[in-house]
Amino acid sequence: MLKPANARLAGLYETSCKACHATPGTGAPLVHDRVAWDPRWKQGEAVLLDHAVQGYKAMPAAGQCVACAPSDFQGLIRFMAGREDPA
Numbered sequence: 599m600l601k602p603a604n605a606r607l608a609g610l611y612e613t614s615c616k617a618c619h620a621t622p623g624t625g626a627p628l629v630h631d632r633v634a635w636d637p638r639w640k641q642g643e644a645v646l647l648d649h650a651v652q653g654y655k656a657m658p659a660a661g662q663c664v665a666c667a668p669s670d671f672q673g674l675i676r677f678m679a680g681r682e683d684p685a
């Protein structure tokens with residue numbers, strides 16, 4: 599099963615983003631689906647971060663993650679978009 603290597607991010611992912619981003623039909627770009635993420639990634643990380651925090655169309659503000667700190671979103675987005683650092 600796909601989850602972030604970092605334990606904190608894995609926990610946050612499991613309890614928030616995953617509900618939509620690993621469920622086909624929700625309209626959310628699916629985890630590690632490069633075809634879905636590529637055009638979004640091209641907007642730049644600043645835009646993606648802003649959309650994650652502020653909300654964007656059917657994407658709820660902060661991804662319904664009350665425990666997520668601002669610094670967590672970058673790691674979660676990179677993971678879901680298949681751009682996480684290998685380390």
Ligand code: HEC
Nearest residue numbers: 614615618625626638646649650655656657661662663674
């Ligand atoms: C309730 C369902 C739901 C949850 C929970 C959720 N998302 Fe989303 N997310 C969506 C949907 C739907 C979209 C697609 C919005 C669109 O483009 O219409 C989306 C899109 C995105 C995008 C792309 C925005 C863009 O500019 O294209 C990012 C980044 C994102 N989500 C991050 C997250 C993160 C990080 C979490 C967990 C903290 C999360 N989401 C949790 C439903 C969800």
